[in-house]
Amino acid sequence: MVRIRRAGRMRAMLRFSCVLLLAACAQVPAPTGGASDASAATTDDLRAAYRRPPAEWPQPTIDAGVAFVELGRLPKAVFPADNPWSKEKEALGRALFFDGRLSGTQQMSCASCHDSVLGWADGRTTSFGHGAQALARNAPSILNAVHGVHFFWDGRAASLEDQALAVFENEKEMATSGTAVVEKLASSRGYRAMFASAFGDDEPTMARTLAAIATFERMQQSDGSSAFDRFVGGDAAALDDAQLRGLHLFRTKARCVNCHHGPAFTDHGFHDVGLSYYGRKFEDLGRYRVTKDPADVGRFKTPSLRNVARTGPYMHNGLFDLPGLVNMYSAGMAVLQPKPEQRDDPLFPKKSPLLHKLDLSQGEKGDLIAFLEALSDRRRRVMAPELPALGDR
Numbered sequence: 001m002v003r004i005r006r007a008g009r010m011r012a013m014l015r016f017s018c019v020l021l022l023a024a025c026a027q028v029p030a031p032t033g034g035a036s037d038a039s040a041a042t043t044d045d046l047r048a049a050y051r052r053p054p055a056e057w058p059q060p061t062i063d064a065g066v067a068f069v070e071l072g073r074l075p076k077a078v079f080p081a082d083n084p085w086s087k088e089k090e091a092l093g094r095a096l097f098f099d100g101r102l103s104g105t106q107q108m109s110c111a112s113c114h115d116s117v118l119g120w121a122d123g124r125t126t127s128f129g130h131g132a133q134a135l136a137r138n139a140p141s142i143l144n145a146v147h148g149v150h151f152f153w154d155g156r157a158a159s160l161e162d163q164a165l166a167v168f169e170n171e172k173e174m175a176t177s178g179t180a181v182v183e184k185l186a187s188s189r190g191y192r193a194m195f196a197s198a199f200g201d202d203e204p205t206m207a208r209t210l211a212a213i214a215t216f217e218r219m220q221q222s223d224g225s226s227a228f229d230r231f232v233g234g235d236a237a238a239l240d241d242a243q244l245r246g247l248h249l250f251r252t253k254a255r256c257v258n259c260h261h262g263p264a265f266t267d268h269g270f271h272d273v274g275l276s277y278y279g280r281k282f283e284d285l286g287r288y289r290v291t292k293d294p295a296d297v298g299r300f301k302t303p304s305l306r307n308v309a310r311t312g313p314y315m316h317n318g319l320f321d322l323p324g325l326v327n328m329y330s331a332g333m334a335v336l337q338p339k340p341e342q343r344d345d346p347l348f349p350k351k352s353p354l355l356h357k358l359d360l361s362q363g364e365k366g367d368l369i370a371f372l373e374a375l376s377d378r379r380r381r382v383m384a385p386e387l388p389a390l391g392d393r
């Protein structure tokens, strides 16, 4: 029953998106690696231009007012002064991250929806919560969260510690309370020993629990093994021709770097790319829910694109695959038309002026996707550790 309702909901959402985007959904770009408009000679010129350090790459196509930061390798991660890294804290955080017994039903752990094999996301359109309740949004990856500034699609948490607290208390996610979690941990000899080595005494508190989970999350970082990172590091053969053309498109004609820039491929900002479903059944007002500023209606956090080929489906609502998404960007994304009664509505969302109609050829779309695939790190599987017994104290 639940499943049927979900399927109906998905079909309705997809149909609505396609109506909005008109022809965009119908076209599927050529498979990656297909010949693009750029001739072989142009690709050679590009190779010469991009062999230089990023600071000397061709001018990016960016609009006035965009605080552009060049793409590149990630800097060394910085841990907050009030929660520095330690091996013991990381080990405790890892156990907590994988421990389903901490949730209200004893069955849901952070790893249920953030799985290293699925790029630290869950591969679903929107996550499946407790009691088969669908969550409203798609699970983002926790990879490189150490470089993040705001958390959740609407940025409502300012740190990973705050973020984890919100999840424990969310009835569809961990469905529990700080008191219940601390009680369970305090009942465990094994956990008490882990708290003692991480914090100096064996008293589990919620603040320590959150600090440990955040430390584990901050250690999940890109390791410089992607084709893009190797290319920037001087391995000129790391990007094939399609990926190289894609890099150039990403920085120029396709205008992606207006928002996805810097080493993490995000401006850490919020933009309306036309997916708020304003005034419709699946409306999500995004950043507005946090700030109550009418300018923020329909704005969502610019996600990092590192490892993006592994974390589909995409966007806060999980409705798109990469080809569909590139088609939408090429069409300039959907423009919501106000209904007559919405003409004077101060909350009516305004699509970002940074989005233009791009008219990318099929080959160019394939090149862009090839470049996004060059952002994938070497595969890593992070396994659940052996968990301490509960209630043995």
Ligand code: HEC
Pocket: 097, 108, 109, 110, 111, 112, 113, 114, 127, 128, 129, 130, 135, 137, 138, 139, 140, 141, 142, 145, 148, 150, 151, 152, 153, 154, 160, 163, 164, 167, 168, 172, 173, 174, 213, 217
């Ligand atoms: C039922 C699935 C589910 C569970 C369980 C879950 N999450 Fe999430 N997580 C999500 C979804 C969905 C979002 C996005 C929600 C939103 O933006 O409103 C999210 C967002 C996040 C983010 C923000 C990432 C970003 O870039 O904004 C982090 C970090 C995170 N979760 C960590 C955790 C931790 C730690 C736990 C365990 C304490 C956990 N999650 C448990 C589904 C889940």
Ligand code: HEC
Pocket: 153, 250, 254, 255, 256, 257, 258, 259, 260, 270, 271, 272, 273, 275, 300, 301, 302, 303, 304, 305, 308, 311, 313, 314, 315, 316, 317, 325, 326, 329, 330, 352, 354, 355, 368
């Ligand atoms: C105006 C700023 C802006 C521009 C320009 C832009 N993006 Fe985005 N991008 C965003 C935002 C904001 C989201 C999240 C939107 C949402 O969930 O509703 C996003 C989401 C994505 C996602 C989904 C990531 C995920 O984890 O779900 C991909 C892939 C992506 N963009 C690629 C691109 C490419 C390729 C281009 C250039 C053709 C581009 N973007 C141009 C702001 C932008």
